[in-house]
Amino acid sequence: MKRVVIAGMGFGGLSAAKSLAGSGLEVVMVDRHNYHLFQPLLYQVATAGLEQESIAYPIRALARRWRGAHFRLGEVTGVDFNGKRLMLEDGEIPYDYLILAAGSRTNFFGQADIERHAFDLKRLDQAENLRNHVLLAFERASREPDRERRKALLTFVIVGGGPTGVEFAGALRELAVHVLSRDYPEVRPEETRIILMEASSSLLSVMPRRLQGYALERLRSMGVEVMLETRVSGADGEHVYLNGGEVIPTHTLFWSAGVAAVELAGKLGLAQAGAGRIVVAPDLSIEGHPEVFTIGDMACREQDGAPLPMLAPVASQQGQYVARAIRAREQGAKLPPFRYRDKGTMATIGRNAAVATTHGVSFSGYPAWLVWLLLHLYYLIGFRNRLLVLMNWAYYYWFHERQVRLITASARRSP
Amino acid sequence: MKRVVIAGMGFGGLSAAKSLAGSGLEVVMVDRHNYHLFQPLLYQVATAGLEQESIAYPIRALARRWRGAHFRLGEVTGVDFNGKRLMLEDGEIPYDYLILAAGSRTNFFGQADIERHAFDLKRLDQAENLRNHVLLAFERASREPDRERRKALLTFVIVGGGPTGVEFAGALRELAVHVLSRDYPEVRPEETRIILMEASSSLLSVMPRRLQGYALERLRSMGVEVMLETRVSGADGEHVYLNGGEVIPTHTLFWSAGVAAVELAGKLGLAQAGAGRIVVAPDLSIEGHPEVFTIGDMACREQDGAPLPMLAPVASQQGQYVARAIRAREQGAKLPPFRYRDKGTMATIGRNAAVATTHGVSFSGYPAWLVWLLLHLYYLIGFRNRLLVLMNWAYYYWFHERQVRLITASARRSP
Numbered sequence: 085m086k087r088v089v090i091a092g093m094g095f096g097g098l099s100a101a102k103s104l105a106g107s108g109l110e111v112v113m114v115d116r117h118n119y120h121l122f123q124p125l126l127y128q129v130a131t132a133g134l135e136q137e138s139i140a141y142p143i144r145a146l147a148r149r150w151r152g153a154h155f156r157l158g159e160v161t162g163v164d165f166n167g168k169r170l171m172l173e174d175g176e177i178p179y180d181y182l183i184l185a186a187g188s189r190t191n192f193f194g195q196a197d198i199e200r201h202a203f204d205l206k207r208l209d210q211a212e213n214l215r216n217h218v219l220l221a222f223e224r225a226s227r228e229p230d231r232e233r234r235k236a237l238l239t240f241v242i243v244g245g246g247p248t249g250v251e252f253a254g255a256l257r258e259l260a261v262h263v264l265s266r267d268y269p270e271v272r273p274e275e276t277r278i279i280l281m282e283a284s285s286s287l288l289s290v291m292p293r294r295l296q297g298y299a300l301e302r303l304r305s306m307g308v309e310v311m312l313e314t315r316v317s318g319a320d321g322e323h324v325y326l327n328g329g330e331v332i333p334t335h336t337l338f339w340s341a342g343v344a345a346v347e348l349a350g351k352l353g354l355a356q357a358g359a360g361r362i363v364v365a366p367d368l369s370i371e372g373h374p375e376v377f378t379i380g381d382m383a384c385r386e387q388d389g390a391p392l393p394m395l396a397p398v399a400s401q402q403g404q405y406v407a408r409a410i411r412a413r414e415q416g417a418k419l420p421p422f423r424y425r426d427k428g429t430m431a432t433i434g435r436n437a438a439v440a441t442t443h444g445v446s447f448s449g450y451p452a453w454l455v456w457l458l459l460h461l462y463y464l465i466g467f468r469n470r471l472l473v474l475m476n477w478a479y480y481y482w483f484h485e486r487q488v489r490l491i492t493a494s495a496r497r498s499p
Numbered sequence: 500m501k502r503v504v505i506a507g508m509g510f511g512g513l514s515a516a517k518s519l520a521g522s523g524l525e526v527v528m529v530d531r532h533n534y535h536l537f538q539p540l541l542y543q544v545a546t547a548g549l550e551q552e553s554i555a556y557p558i559r560a561l562a563r564r565w566r567g568a569h570f571r572l573g574e575v576t577g578v579d580f581n582g583k584r585l586m587l588e589d590g591e592i593p594y595d596y597l598i599l600a601a602g603s604r605t606n607f608f609g610q611a612d613i614e615r616h617a618f619d620l621k622r623l624d625q626a627e628n629l630r631n632h633v634l635l636a637f638e639r640a641s642r643e644p645d646r647e648r649r650k651a652l653l654t655f656v657i658v659g660g661g662p663t664g665v666e667f668a669g670a671l672r673e674l675a676v677h678v679l680s681r682d683y684p685e686v687r688p689e690e691t692r693i694i695l696m697e698a699s700s701s702l703l704s705v706m707p708r709r710l711q712g713y714a715l716e717r718l719r720s721m722g723v724e725v726m727l728e729t730r731v732s733g734a735d736g737e738h739v740y741l742n743g744g745e746v747i748p749t750h751t752l753f754w755s756a757g758v759a760a761v762e763l764a765g766k767l768g769l770a771q772a773g774a775g776r777i778v779v780a781p782d783l784s785i786e787g788h789p790e791v792f793t794i795g796d797m798a799c800r801e802q803d804g805a806p807l808p809m810l811a812p813v814a815s816q817q818g819q820y821v822a823r824a825i826r827a828r829e830q831g832a833k834l835p836p837f838r839y840r841d842k843g844t845m846a847t848i849g850r851n852a853a854v855a856t857t858h859g860v861s862f863s864g865y866p867a868w869l870v871w872l873l874l875h876l877y878y879l880i881g882f883r884n885r886l887l888v889l890m891n892w893a894y895y896y897w898f899h900e901r902q903v904r905l906i907t908a909s910a911r912r913s914p
Binding site for chain 2: 144468469488
């Protein structure tokens with residue numbers, strides 16, 4: 085039986101594995117975690133809205149259902165393309181086909197001081213750390229007599245006006261206003277500052293102008309301070325330094341201003357495009373190695389003159405395509421080149437407030453929020469996770485309460 | 500307004516705070532965690548049956564409802580009895596009344612090598628670590644070609660035949676047989692060994708003989724190897740050494756063979772009884788300091804010739820008593836001495852199997868299991884936690900599935 089090895093079980097790897105299951109090929113799913121993580125909701129774990137368990141799903145539970153598929157926990161260190169072996173920290177796996185789907189990491193653009201002091205959201209433990217850190221900042225502020233230090237503890241700076249920055253800013257503001265204001269009677273609501281910074285002149289740059297305006301206005305009406313055309317030039321853990329010379333005293337800097345392909349992409353000796361992404365052929369295979377595919381955030385494929393965005397739907401569609409391409413090739417056939425069908429994008433700002441655009445139609449407010457909610461429930465894996473998330477959302481919606489406000493360990497900085 | 504400071508928000512501190520709320524006294528609840536932990540279910544977090552969030556409840560959520568009560572996060576370092584101040588790592592709190600309720604820690608009886616290599620269950624992060632460690636042992640075993648090393652990875656040694664050891668052994672066996680056997684088709688079910696060791700000649704020493712026999716027989720029929728009259732003399736992380744000279748190769752040693760009062764008890768300069776517990780007067784106050792009370796696992800009070808056991812019901816009843824004693828004293832009255840009313844004890848062994856004894860009546864099997872389940876749901880704090888736990892139990896009961904089998908971080912040894 086021929087073996088397909090998939091490195092990385094994010095949205096791309098997952099959809100490839102699912103589409104290959106039962107095809108008569110052996111499928112080996114490799115990941116350094118034993119679960120698939122639903123990254124779009126990580127920010128809700130960081131803002132005490134969801135348990136971490138509800139957005140993670142054990143890969144072995146999928147392997148049970150998918151015929152021919154099994155799981156190998158391991159950290160990928162490289163690929164022996166000529167010997168057709170995926171190299172792991174503690175072993176190797178020979179392959180007939182290889183799908184590289186290891187995703188992306190946060191891009192700090194080489195600013196080491198920011199990387200050292202900023203939080204970012206890519207992994208589950210980072211979300212837990214950030215939640216611990218935010219709650220601990222309130223704990224410390226509640227007993228801090230010095231006015232300036234108290235202000236710095238209660239100032240939260242978010243860099244990057246894309247969907248993650250917007251969603252995190254909105255959720256954090258709601259947490260502070262509706263939940264923590266009642267938990268910390270020692271803190272006056274107006275003492276908490278949430279600052280969202282964006283280098284360009286508008287939030288949500290990929291969205292239509294009307295929705296950009298809606299998001300900006302909505303965030304501001306919620307009390308988020310939005311600073312456009314503002315860049316961060318440095319950080320030291322107690323201050324954030326802006327390009328214009330301004331200094332903001334703060335203990336919390338959240339960075340969502342860029343993504344790049346995982347480091348592995350640079351170790352493979354392959355041609356790379358912007359953000360370290362691997363250049364792929366029209367069928368998503370690698371130059372000179374038709375049996376190796378790269379998909380998702382790791383891959384760079386241009387379409388209509390621009391590289392495809394690093395988004396979950398792109399990864400999912402590429403995973404399905406590659407699975408079909410492999411099955412076709414096994415039958416001596418060949419697929420037409422990959423084409424991404426853009427079904428739209430969306431971002432939620434707060435309760436009853438979101439923006440969405442699909443097939444040229446834009447909508448905002450309650451309808452967009454409801455669609456956002458239903459689609460996220462739909463795409464979550466597993467009945468139980470859906471139920472848990474729905475329960476948490478309903479609870480928050482009706483009681484304005486977020487239950488997961490536990491400080492589960494001493495807050496650690498992101499590595 | 501006079502101030503009551505409560506150090507420790509376990510079962511004792513919680514019941515004292517609840518009983519004091521609204522009494523016209525200021526109540527300051529101090530804990531090093533920002534949540535109350537429902538310790539009796541920690542072993543279910545460690546065996547992938549429950550999310551950690553479902554057995555923890557934010558103390559500030561309680562403070563909102565309890566008039567006059569507020570919360571201070573902090574590590575207690577000592578007490579200035581003459582100056583009437585509770586000393587914290589980062590501050591101090593003056594008090595009129597002080598209730599010491601900081602609980603217990605695991606007692607390794609000075610065996611440093613065991614302490615270094617063994618897991619124990621007192622804190623939430625320990626339960627998560629243990630779950631990660633167990634799942635990681637299966638991951639490693641599933642790709643370990645060497646037969647002996649594989650066997651060592653799949654051998655789990657539990658020391659202590661009290662309720663915690665029995666419950667953990669039963670839950671771990673069920674996890675291995677029903678869940679992990681399907682997750683790891685590479686591992687044959689008979690390769691997994693769960694060994695429960697007890698130094699005395701019977702399990703559950705406080706229970707009637709009939710129930711001890713039932714528990715032993717039931718565990719053995721489930722496939723747990725129970726070794727009575729067996730002591731552990733040493734450990735090195737890859738082996739457990741027994742008193743008789745036998746050596747068991749294993750990567751997992753779980754210790755539940757003893758408890759002692761927290762270290763704080765020894766730093767206060769007060770008279771201590773066995774296991775470091777503080778000797779208290781009939782009204783649970785401390786010699787020479789009628790305004791300071793000690794309750795729960797930290798306190799040693801004899802009744803009918805024997806020290807009261809270190810159990811949640813003792814702590815809860817003492818918390819209520821002390822609250823009433825303080826309220827009475829404020830009105831110039833005095834309560835009769837504290838008396839513990841034993842409502843019974845219970846332990847669950849597995850699905851549909853438990854033992855319970857109350858008011859001289861013993862029962863086992865399904866009725867005991869159902870009572871265990873309902874009482875634990877009843878005593879859990881918060882509607883949402885109850886719902887979550889019930890959901891998880893129902894899911895496991897009907898589908899034989901435990902969903903929280905995530906390896907959330909690299910497994911760390913207990914400190």
